[in-house]
Amino acid sequence: MGKRTKKRESKKVTAIPPPVRSVPNWPLLALSIIGIALAAYLSWTEWTGSSVKGCSVGSSCDVVLSSRWAKLFGLPTAFWGLLAYFTLAGSAFIARADRHWWLSWNVAFFGVLYSAYLTTVSLTILGAACPYCLTSLALMTSIFGLVTYQRPATLQNFSWPRWLSKTAPVALAIIVLLHLNYTGVLGEPPKPEDPTQRALAVHLTKSGAKVYGASWCPHCQQQKEIFGASAGRLPYVECSPGGQKAPQASECQAAHIESYPTWVINGKRIEEVLSVKQLAELAGFQADAAKN
DSSP: OOOOOOOOOOOOOOOOOOOBOSSOOHHHHHHHHHHHHHHHHHHHHHHHTOOOTTOOTTSHHHHHHTSGGGEETTEEHHHHHHHHHHHHHHHTTOOBHHHHHHHHHHHHHHHHHHHHHHHHHHHHTSOOOOHHHHHHHHHHHHHHHHHHHTOOTTOTTOOHHHHHHHHHHHHHHHHHHHHHHHTTSSSOOOOOOOHHHHHHHHHHHHTTOEEEEOTTOHHHHHHHHHHGGGGGGSOEEESOTTOTTSOOOHHHHHTTOOSSSEEEETTEEEOSOOOHHHHHHHHTOOHHHHTO
8 A cells, every 4th residue: 555645845935135225324424424533633632642622721621531531441532432433434334234224223322322421420420511522422312313213124023122122231231331440440440630730741742842761760650650640641752662671762862861751841951850840830831821
């Protein structure tokens, strides 16, 4: 007795490929470029010790930009914003609509939360407001609103409650951890800059002053410690980049540096650690004038 074999026709399911963008996301790219320009300017002023336009010493803007929240992991907060804007600009060229939206929305979402956190801190804890920071908040909010509106309708099984339940807790947890770091609960908190010391360091750099030192010199470290968080703005010249036994740097040889630290201010040569008051007198710096 033979067995009957039933043949079943298999239905082939053809997967629908995700939609592909034919052109870059021009609105997102335009907003991102504005953000890049803003963050790049603030990063440049921080690294070069230059003054921020419209941000005089002691002003609300200066209070914010010289606070502990102005740096994250040793780098200017503006630099991390610069990376975020670059990422958003790059995402504008992603062809696949789903990948483009996933990346741009997540970056913008975290950017809005982080900017809102920094703004809240500046208004409540610092009691000051920075126009540049508020501009960045407005810009990131606009980008977030844009990419939220641009969500592809073809995303399969998408649900806002389910999506937010996955993304919001992660973003909020990261911000809480960053806040604990800023306040010293986790790790060593960033040190705020003293406005006067910061202005003096910038003045010394602009006036052409130099301080020659060596990484292994304890008195050089003492000189830097006097300026605290503003030490990186000093016109410092490292004379021993290769270590204590290595040859002296050519710039220091040309200046005939024999001891560390050596200051050269307005043609005067001083071979000792100088206080803030001494440096201000030698450089002709007036704190009251810097605040105007």
